[in-house]
Amino acid sequence: MILRSSHIISLGLCLSLCSTFITSCQQQQSTTSSSEGKAELGTFEGQSGSINIAGGTAHIPVMQKAAKAIMASHPDIQITIAGGGSGVGAQQAGKGLVDIGNTGRPLKEKELALGLVSHPFAIDGVAIIIHPDNPVGELSSQQVASIYAGTTTNWKDLGGADQAIHLFTRDEASGTRSVFVKKLLKQGTVAQHANVTASNGAMKTAIAGDPGAIGYCSIGYINEMVKAPKLDGIEPSNANCVSGEYPVMRKLYMNTKGNPEGLAKTFIDFICSKEASTYIEASGYIPLHAGN
Amino acid sequence: MRARLFHLWCLVCTCCLILTLGGIVFYLVSQSLPYLNGALFFGDTPVWDAISGKTRVWGALWPACVGTFSVTIIALLIALLPGIATGIWLAEFPRSRFSTGLGLAIDVLAGTPSVLMGLFGFTMILFLREHIAPAANHSLLLSASCLAILILPYLASTTRTAMQSVPLSLRISTHALGMNHWQRIWYVLLPRSTKGILSGIMLSFGRAAEDTAVIMLTGAVASAGLPSSLLARYEALPFSIFYYSAQYQTKGELGLAFGASVTLMCLTATTFAITGMVYQQSLSPHHD
Amino acid sequence: MQETDSILPAASRIPHLCLLGLVIPVFVLIALLFGFLFWFSLPVFYSGGNSIFSGEWQPEQGHFGIIPMIKGSMLLAVLTLCLSFPAAVGISGFCLLHPKHRITSLVHGMVRFMTGIPTVVYGLAALMLLVPLLRTWFTQSSGFGLLACLLALSLLTLPVMIMILENQLRESLNQHQLTGTSLGMSRSEILTHIIIPCAPQAFASAIVLGFGRAVGDTMLPLMLAGNAPQNPESLFDSIRTLTAHIGLVLSTEHGSATYNSLFASGFMLLAISVSLTVITRKLERSYQRRHPQASSSAQP
Numbered sequence: 096m097i098l099r100s101s102h103i104i105s106l107g108l109c110l111s112l113c114s115t116f117i118t119s120c121q122q123q124q125s126t127t128s129s130s131e132g133k134a135e136l137g138t139f140e141g142q143s144g145s146i147n148i149a150g151g152t153a154h155i156p157v158m159q160k161a162a163k164a165i166m167a168s169h170p171d172i173q174i175t176i177a178g179g180g181s182g183v184g185a186q187q188a189g190k191g192l193v194d195i196g197n198t199g200r201p202l203k204e205k206e207l208a209l210g211l212v213s214h215p216f217a218i219d220g221v222a223i224i225i226h227p228d229n230p231v232g233e234l235s236s237q238q239v240a241s242i243y244a245g246t247t248t249n250w251k252d253l254g255g256a257d258q259a260i261h262l263f264t265r266d267e268a269s270g271t272r273s274v275f276v277k278k279l280l281k282q283g284t285v286a287q288h289a290n291v292t293a294s295n296g297a298m299k300t301a302i303a304g305d306p307g308a309i310g311y312c313s314i315g316y317i318n319e320m321v322k323a324p325k326l327d328g329i330e331p332s333n334a335n336c337v338s339g340e341y342p343v344m345r346k347l348y349m350n351t352k353g354n355p356e357g358l359a360k361t362f363i364d365f366i367c368s369k370e371a372s373t374y375i376e377a378s379g380y381i382p383l384h385a386g387n
Numbered sequence: 388m389r390a391r392l393f394h395l396w397c398l399v400c401t402c403c404l405i406l407t408l409g410g411i412v413f414y415l416v417s418q419s420l421p422y423l424n425g426a427l428f429f430g431d432t433p434v435w436d437a438i439s440g441k442t443r444v445w446g447a448l449w450p451a452c453v454g455t456f457s458v459t460i461i462a463l464l465i466a467l468l469p470g471i472a473t474g475i476w477l478a479e480f481p482r483s484r485f486s487t488g489l490g491l492a493i494d495v496l497a498g499t500p501s502v503l504m505g506l507f508g509f510t511m512i513l514f515l516r517e518h519i520a521p522a523a524n525h526s527l528l529l530s531a532s533c534l535a536i537l538i539l540p541y542l543a544s545t546t547r548t549a550m551q552s553v554p555l556s557l558r559i560s561t562h563a564l565g566m567n568h569w570q571r572i573w574y575v576l577l578p579r580s581t582k583g584i585l586s587g588i589m590l591s592f593g594r595a596a597e598d599t600a601v602i603m604l605t606g607a608v609a610s611a612g613l614p615s616s617l618l619a620r621y622e623a624l625p626f627s628i629f630y631y632s633a634q635y636q637t638k639g640e641l642g643l644a645f646g647a648s649v650t651l652m653c654l655t656a657t658t659f660a661i662t663g664m665v666y667q668q669s670l671s672p673h674h675d
Numbered sequence: 676m677q678e679t680d681s682i683l684p685a686a687s688r689i690p691h692l693c694l695l696g697l698v699i700p701v702f703v704l705i706a707l708l709f710g711f712l713f714w715f716s717l718p719v720f721y722s723g724g725n726s727i728f729s730g731e732w733q734p735e736q737g738h739f740g741i742i743p744m745i746k747g748s749m750l751l752a753v754l755t756l757c758l759s760f761p762a763a764v765g766i767s768g769f770c771l772l773h774p775k776h777r778i779t780s781l782v783h784g785m786v787r788f789m790t791g792i793p794t795v796v797y798g799l800a801a802l803m804l805l806v807p808l809l810r811t812w813f814t815q816s817s818g819f820g821l822l823a824c825l826l827a828l829s830l831l832t833l834p835v836m837i838m839i840l841e842n843q844l845r846e847s848l849n850q851h852q853l854t855g856t857s858l859g860m861s862r863s864e865i866l867t868h869i870i871i872p873c874a875p876q877a878f879a880s881a882i883v884l885g886f887g888r889a890v891g892d893t894m895l896p897l898m899l900a901g902n903a904p905q906n907p908e909s910l911f912d913s914i915r916t917l918t919a920h921i922g923l924v925l926s927t928e929h930g931s932a933t934y935n936s937l938f939a940s941g942f943m944l945l946a947i948s949v950s951l952t953v954i955t956r957k958l959e960r961s962y963q964r965r966h967p968q969a970s971s972s973a974q975p
Contacts, residue, residue, distance in 0.1 A: 147524075147620060149608070159610060166443050166612070175620040177608035178630075183925075190513060192524055261817035266902075266923045267734045267933055284733065287743075290819050290913045291902035293923060296634025305810060305817050320636075390863040397772060400765025401782060407830065408785055411800045418803070472697035489698065491956070492705040498952040499708075499945065500891030502918045506941050507708050509925060510715055536708060539701065569690045597793035600893035600918070604925055628795040629894065632802055648796040659791030 136168050138365060143171035144358045150177075150184015150197035151270050152294035153219055153313035154347055156378035158197070161371055165362075172358065178294050181270025185211065188350045194359040196350045199270030199313070210353055215346040216367050217380040220314040221275050222331035222343070224299065224321040226306045231255040233325040239279060242309060245286030250307065262289035263301055263310035270345070271295060275311050278343045279326075315379030333381045347380065419649045422642035428452065443612045446639070448647055450613050454621035455651070457614055458527055458602065459595045462534035463588065470539045470591075471584060474546025479572060497540035505604030508533035512605075525606035528617045533601045538591035545590065549583025550576050586666035593658040597651065599625040624651045709945070716942035719935045728939075732904035732915075739932040741939050743904050747914035748947075750907055751825055751896065752889035759829035760882060763836035770841050771848055772863055789834040798898040801827040806899065809911075816911035819901035824914070827895050832888045836881040843877035844870055846966050876965070880958045887951045891944070893918040917944050 148158055155178055162174040179187075181198035188196025189209030199219070202211055223239060225231060231253050234242075241247045242260060251257045264285050265272035276282060292298045295312045302310045303320040314333050317323050323331045326341070335341035355363050365371050372382035429437045430447035437444045444450055473493065480486050508529050515523040523529075553576050561571045607626040614621035624647050631644035729740035766786075770779045801823060810818035847870050855865035896902075901913025902923060915923075917940040924933050 145615065145619060155609070162610070163443075163445055170441065170443070173612060173615050173619065175608050175611035177610075177620070190516065191521075192512070192516075259815050263817075268924065284736065287732070287905035288903050288913060290817055291904075291915070291923065292633070293897075294634055296636060299636070300634050301817075301819075304807065307814070308817060318636075390861065390867045393768060393867045394772065394863045396761075397765045397769035400762045401769040401778065403762070404766055404782065404785065404833070405778075408789065411797075411804075411830075414804060415796065415800055469697045469701045472694050473701050476694060476698045485702075489702055491952075492702060494956060495949050495952045496705055496708075498887050498891075498948045498955070500893065500918055500948060502891075502893040502921050503712060503941055503944060503948075504708070506921055506925075506937070507711055510711060514711075536704065543701075573690070593791055597791075597795075599793070599795050600922065603922065625793055625795045628793075628799055629898070632795075632799045633898065644799055648793075648799050651793050652791075652796055655793055656788055656791040659787060663787050 136165055136365070136370075138361050139165055139169045139172060142169070142358055142361060145173035145175065146195065146358055146362055147193040148174065148176045148195045148197065149179055149187050149193045150195075150350075151181045151199040151347065152178040152296060153199050153271060153315060153380075154197040154349075155296075156315065157217070157347075157366070157371075157375050157380065160374040160377060161362075161366060164374070165365070174362075180266060180268035180294070181273070182268030184270075185209075185350060188352055191352055194351065195355075195362065198348045198350055200273050200345055201348070202350065211350045212352075212354055214349045214351070214355075214363050214367065215383055216349060216363075217347040217375050217382055218333060218336055218344060219347050219380045220331055220333055220336040220341055220344040221271055221279070221311055222314050222317060222323040223279075223309065223311050223326060224302050224317060224323050225309050226302060227319065227322045228306050229255055229322060231324055233328065235327050236279060239326070240281070240283050243280055243285050243289070244283055245288065258307045261305055261308040262286060263298060263308055264289040264291055265298060265311075266291050266293050271311065271313055274343065274345045278345075279311075313379075317379070333379065337381050346383065415645060415649055415652070419642065419645035422639075422646045423649070427643065427646040440613045445610075446643070448624070448627065448643060448650065450611065451622040451624045451627045451647065452650065453613050454527075454607070454611075455596055455624040455654075458531050458534065458621065458623060459592055461527065461531035461617070462538060462595045463592060465532060466535035466539050466542055466591065467588070470542025470587075471546050473539070473543040474584075474587075475550060475572065475577075477543060478547045478550035479568070479576075493540045493543050496536070497544065500600075501537055501598050502600040502604070504533045504537050505601040507536070508601070508605040524618065525620060526618045527606060527614050527621050530602045530605040530607065530621075530623075533605050534595045534598065537598060537601060538595050541591045541594060542587050545587025546580070546584050549580030549587070552583070553579045582665050582668055586662045589658045589662040589665065593655045593662070596658070597625060597655050599629055602626055603629070624654075712938070712941050712945055716938035719939045719942075730906065734933060737932075739936050741917070741920065741936050741943070743906050744915050744917045744920045744940060745943055746906055747896075747900070748890055748916040748918070748944075751821060751828065751900070751914065751916055752886050754821065754910075755825045755828040755832060755889040756882060756885055758825060759832045759885060760836065760878075762829070763833055763840055763881060763885070764878075766833070767837045767840035767844065768866060770837075771844055771866060786834045786837050789830070794831060794892060794894045795898075797827050797831055798894050801895070801899055813911055817901065817913070819899060820911050820913045821900065821907055822910045824896055824900040827899055828889050828892060831892060831895065832885040835888060836885045839881045839884060840877055843880070843962065844874060847874055876958055876962055880955060880962070883951055883954050883958065887948060887955075890916075890947055890951075891918065893922055897922050 155176060158176050162176060166172055166174060181200055184196030184198045185202060185206040187193045189206060189211055202213055223234060229250065231250060234253065238247065238253060243262065247253065248260055249257065250260055276285065290301070292301050292310070295316045298310045298312045299316050299321055302308045314323070314331055314336070325331070326343070329335055329341050331341055336344035349363055349366065351359055351363070375382040425434065426447065428447055428449045430444050432442045432444045436442040437449050473489065477486060477490055477493070512523050512525060512529055557575060557579070558571070561575050566574070602623050603626055606620050607623045608620045609630050611620045611622050627647045628644050628651065631640050631647070635641040635644060728742060729738060730742040731738040731740045732743055766782060770782055773779050805823050805826060806818035809816065809823055848866065851865060851869050855869055860868070896916040896919040900916060900919060902915045902919055903913035904915045905912065907914045920940050921937055924937055
């Protein structure tokens with residue numbers, strides 16, 4: 096008797112799942128996958144093995160697009176991608192746990208001492224983001240600093256609605272955080288009550304759901320889900336980063352322990368090549384090598 | 388008066404539980420229904436290519452399902468014999484100092500937060516790399532070993548309970564038959580507690596499949612495809628739920644999170660239901 | 676049993692050694708686990724001890740105190756129990772009062788089902804349902820925080836407490852029912868006036884186990900509590916627990932103060948869980964002394 100209802104619940108769930116699974120399998124037979132762009136990936140010809148990538152979350156879209164293209168034409172190559180933040184990238188590459196560790200900031204002294212070699216491949220900025228319904232369209236650096244220090248607590252004071260400001264920041268391992276604190280807050284404090292999110296994507300998702308929120312993320316991640324107010328009158332865009340108008344910018348790096356070899360080298364060369372610039376641009380960043 | 392109030396409180400709590408849980412399950416199922424189809428598992432890859440591993444699946448759950456299954460099964464394989472052996476030991480040799488220590492250790496282990504197993508795995512691999520095996524890395528095997536530590540106490544304590552619940556009369560009869568200790572364990576006690584042990588195995592399977600904190604720190608990644616070897620990184624269902632729920636960029640990715648959660652819930656709920664059934668059966672003959 | 680242990684006949688020695696060969700690695704492994712965590716956290720207490728146990732976490736300013744995380748973990752667990760313990764008493768009370776009722780078997784089924792629901796699934800549901808709701812109700816908070824987390828956590832801690840309470844209370848209810856009925860008491864009166872006052876130990880076990888669950892959970896605080904390393908002051912404050920702290924800062928530069936705080940947190944968690952286990956064992960012993968006929972299967 097004890098078991099009957101739990102049985103029914105779980106069996107029902109399972110049956111429904113199985114049936115959708117089976118019916119859809121039949122539908123799926125007709126669809127085919129397309130593989131294009133084979134010609135550009137010639138350098139991977141004849142190579143096999145695996146590349147482990149971890150670190151900066153701003154890099155993930157680029158890495159995923161490139162990995163998808165590479166693996167579609169070269170099934171012998173396995174590429175795994177993990178996030179974690181720049182600190183993770185530097186640490187794991189330094190320990191040799193991953194082949195390529197991404198960082199969204201230059202390496203620190205201690206990290207350089209591990210024998211890491213940096214390969215910058217794109218330019219990216221860090222922008223303040225707010226909910227798209229928020230009427231505030233422009234913020235000054237002082238305003239941002241006072242918001243993050245916890246002295247300004249209501250959007251009313253910034254020309255917005257009467258609504259408490261919900262602060263969001265990134266975790267300690269984040270390169271986005273260190274660039275933000277260094278270049279925008281000028282090493283100012285981040286209030287203790289700020290919520291912490293663990294990646295650029297999570298930051299954007301959190302801001303997109305909360306009308307009173309303010310956060311910051313990589314410019315490449317900004318789309319219609321969130322709004323990026325002007326900073327001191329300058330539109331945060333990667334074009335303005337390149338021209339030097341928008342100050343909160345950084346390069347995106349891939350790091351390897353020592354000089355890269357084999358498959359990792361091919362991969363880094365590919366990301367830095369002209370062919371991969373489409374993936375970088377499609378992710379919202381400006382490639383460093385092609386044309387710049 | 389007090390009894391009345393208490394009765395009322397009981398009713399209120401029970402209603403709240405039923406409504407809340409019903410609401411949550413309904414919400415999850417209704418949110419994931421539009422996504423429960425082949426594309427959820429295989430994306431736009433043809434099904435047989437995906438299953439055979441010929442083509443890598445992107446933005447779908449198939450690699451995560453395979454990852455979860457393999458990591459759970461491997462963890463079980465690692466923990467099975469030591470776990471059951473520990474249970475037998477605790478049930479049959481309870482009085483030595485070693486056994487007391489072992490029992491305490493198992494109890495402490497059962498109460499240890501799973502994130503500590505993850506932390507252990509993480510530091511262990513750094514230690515191994517520096518001192519013993521420079522090629523050691525975060526991998527399926529590492530996660531499975533840490534999960535094995537996590538489920539060990541479940542296996543041990545269910546085995547112990549099952550062995551101890553064998554009726555005294557039966558034990559006495561084995562003495563009367565002149566069996567020695569090992570004959571008794573092998574021919575009488577173990578066969579009598581098979582069902583209890585089986586339910587312990589299912590329980591550990593469920594625990595290993597649902598745990599997120601351990602695999603998050605020891606090798607589960609956002610994108611890896613089918614696990615290519617024991618030493619490769621992999622995707623797993625619980626980690627996918629965590630990953631996509633925190634940072635979905637499109638409705639489709641959120642759908643993946645809901646789909647994964649219903650899939651995982653089916654998996655664990657079924658194992659737990661079977662566990663309950665087996666366990667119930669294991670108890671009933673002794674209580675008659 | 677005891678006599679045969681000491682003088683094993685020769686034929687029994689091989690299986691005995693086999694078993695021992697399996698059991699000793701388990702013991703070694705467990706010792707290794709605790710030894711490792713202890714070994715790695717030792718330097719923290721030697722060197723940066725003062726910094727680690729200060730009350731402020733401001734990595735940019737060089738403050739690496741984990742006191743806010745300890746407070747967060749404790750407060751969260753205590754508040755979770757404040758909510759889930761009375762509820763567990765109520766639900767197990769219902770099952771005891773109406774043992775044959777259809778709803779009781781439904782509740783039993785649900786409790787079983789709940790033990791099988793993965794933590795992340797609770798996290799996902801709370802993230803999508805609860806957090807937006809809290810945000811619209813209490814505009815001061817972003818929805819993430821103590822309240823959201825404790826609501827979700829109390830659901831997680833419920834099943835284990837209900838199972839313990841029901842098992843242990845049923846035992847004494849069976850003992851006292853005949854006496855009570857002969858005094859003309861109803862079932863609910865027996866429960867409130869006799870059983871519950873006489874079973875502080877059952878409640879204590881439930882509380883200790885529930886507390887352990889609440890302190891040890893990683894995913895719910897990580898997903899719902901907001902993770903701000905501050906000293907919590909109100910229900911809507913965002914908090915960071917020890918477990919979430921480990922998950923968040925796991926990978927920072929080796930040997931840095933942030934990295935050390937990881938092991939300090941791990942050590943604190945370990946200390947908490949070990950002391951809880953010791954208390955549980957004490958309680959279990961006293962229960963077995965009081966109910967010698969009850970099997971030790973009370974622990975789920």
